[in-house]
Amino acid sequence: MTAFEEFGVLPELGKAIEEMDWTLPTDVQAEAIPLILGGGDVLMAAETGSGKTGAFCLPILQIVWETLKDIQEGKTSKVIAQTSSEWTMSFFDRTDALAVTPDGLRCQSRDQQAWHGCRATKGVHTKGNYYYEATVTDEGLCRVGWSTQAARLDLGTDRLGFGFGGTGKKSNAKQFDDYGTAFGKNDVIGCLLSLTNGEIRYTKNGEDLGVAFKLDQSRRLDCYFPAVVLKNAEMSFNFGAQPFKHSPPKDYIAICQAPKEFVKHNVVAAGAAADNKPVNNAPQAIIIEPSRELAEQTCTQITKFKKYLENPTVRELLVVGGVNVKDQINQLSAGIDIVVGTPGRLEDLIQGGYLALTHCRFFVLDEADGLLKAGYGELIERLHRQIPKITSDGRRLQMVVCSATLHAFEVKKMAEKLMHFPTWVDLKGEDAVPETVHHVVVMVDPQKDRQWETLRRHVQTDGVHAKDNIRSGNTTPETLSEAVKILKGEYCIRAIREHNMDRAIIFCRTKLDCDNLERYFKSFGKEFPCVCLHGDRKPAERKSNLEQFKQAKVKFLICTDVAARGIDISGLPFSEFFIFN
Known part of the structure; x- marks a missing residue:
């Protein structure tokens, strides 16, 4: 018996987990898996890399498979059907x-x-x-x-x-x-x-x-x-x-x-009226992710976990933009049990009638603070209203909310509104920082460091002060603000050299900042090989850039926090927050 099986996980899932070299459950997995298997709503707060994805994917995958097995063996309940073929x-x-x-x-x-x-x-x-x-x-x-x-x-x-x-x-x-x-x-x-x-x-x-x-x-x-x-x-x-x-x-x-x-x-109407038989385009679980990359990562994990779950087979589908929507519609029509997707494409398919919420047993919001920050709060509430709170076989909808910053006011407010007496799995606390994380803050003072005066000729910034009187020797607030922006790229280079960083993720506040920093890195030739990841890059380029970084073909990934939220990259010693005012 594997350590995961002691928490109620199926042996077939345990075998797949072992092959992935997951020897012991993480703290968040040890607490959340039994709660979800027990039928409760769960709020998870833990830092990135703590195993949140496995904490909700494993029990959801198990319950979906068990439900399909019950249907296969005829162990389903029935409801009164609205059988009329007339318009009513x-x-x-x-x-x-x-x-x-x-x-x-x-x-x-x-x-x-x-x-x-x-x-x-x-x-x-x-x-x-x-x-x-x-x-x-x-x-x-x-x-x-x-x-x-x-x-x-x-x-x-x-x-x-x-x-x-x-x-x-x-x-x-x-x-x-x-x-x-x-x-x-x-x-x-x-x-x-x-x-x-x-x-x-x-x-x-x-x-x-x-x-x-x-x-x-x-x-x-x-x-x-x-x-x-x-x-x-x-x-x-x-x-x-x-x-x-x-x-x-x-x-x-x-x-x-x-x-x-x-x-x-x-x-x-059709889903609630029928016996509890699967409806092809009505999955049992909807998992919403804030970015395409995180959705792909979660769907890949589900594929790995279900390796030994057979007869019946659990069918998962990735629903994101940048992919031919007709292919996704065809897969939904053929039959899907778990959908992992980003909000925009999910909404398109639901509004078009191609994706039904009638048999949804699990509604999962991963990186919930990121979803709310991106403005998807209204969409989430709208989808939640459409999902029957009791399924056709009498089971209650379960909701799982995960976030690295669960204590954000917006997340708490949403949880109170939508969730049913949720249990908190809180491994972060209000202000907790993992012991393995070390913070270093570097102050940038353009009045002491005058290197910006020469750098400004070939360093591109956001252009906010393009029409201001920026010049050497000037101490106006506009000049100093522009000087700080110019120096930050140089300080980033200094930090890489000082600490001999061979790999790092570098976070910028805006997409324009990402583009400018990428351009600055490339001005050094091959010394700082990098790729960029943010929402304005085409899906194919984002996927390729992320893979290049994961496979260590480039040393530095420059990205916004939303684009890189929750991405699983092992063996990464450094990350920098390169923030422009």
Whole structure:
């Protein structure tokens, strides 16, 4: 029995771990693996290189495989299915306080304080002009219209939902504007979607109210579902199975008559209604990484860990930009169990209906502070809202958040909002620094070190002071600021020579700083072989540069902290923080 097996890890995983020369679990692995295997939400705080990736990949991989094994052996539970092939409102893609009648054609909410929404079981995409009717059957507040699968159920409060409310306001992205007139009990609202012309319009009791929304070209390929949101109200729906009270305008057809090739099923409704059988494009685990390099690294680790997990085979997929999206769509269609990806490409596939969240058992945010710093907080919350909190076989969604700086306010706030009584695995503390890390700070004083006066002729900086009066002997703040920037590159060279650095990662604050330092290093010929890694470099170049550094073909990797976050490079003695003010 391996040391990892003592924590509940499968022997097949233990064998693969042994071959990777992982003799003993790290501290974070020893604490986190049993917690995740036990079904809890976990927050992990530990420095880079502590084994966080293995701490969440191993238990997730094990549970995914065990779930697939249970399905293979018929040990699955069933749920009540919404089996109708007709167009209806979904029993599953709705908020808890919104009721749907058994025929799926009437929705009701009796909550007087909050809005509750629902989407239909099918949607339309690509092209065509479609119509359905919604009738107000009781007094209250309502809003009806169209939304994509990724939109909030609170219709019209984000950019992916388009609603028309009883107050006579149209709504998108929380922008409420006058449109038509108010409506109430017994009024019939016609909802029209033209994917051909890229517009949404409404009718009231047969009267055309004109164009309400124009769809951006980029939004026309999304799949749009009939949607409603209610506050202490009730509405009924007719998708065309029964005669309409008011005929749709010319060139529009009942949505239930949409050609099959332009119809997609609501993946939330379809997934929740089915037996707990795998849906090809609905993975059990979604792992989000802040950079392409870290996503590739995590996916590679999963591939190594699963080496001896057979019958069934766990299928993983890397979802990042810079790769042909059609290849990723084809792999999703063929069947995927674990998806590792970056936020942008994940969002594209989810919005397009190619990646479903209906069977997601694990939602993992690796390097969470990096994701939030990059502005993905809203996306994370939106994806979390779409994932059913209880899977179709009755298991609760587990969330794992990892970061080297878990005590950041933004991370704590997000964890409190999204996670379910998480357990902290905190091996860092608020201000802890590993004993193996030694800090050296070098002060740069351009008034004492005048070398900048000669260096400035061939050292390029960020150009902030390009129009200022920078000259030798000048002591203005602008001159001294520029002088410091000029000297930092030289001080970096001095540090490398002083400590005989044969390999080092050099972090710069900005992408421009990276480019300038790379240019300065190369001005010394072959003495300081280096490559650059940041978000403006093309994916192929970033991958090649990282591999060159890992294989010691170059000595120095110059990068931003976001681009190089969490990268696993063994045997690295030095790193420098080359920070420009």
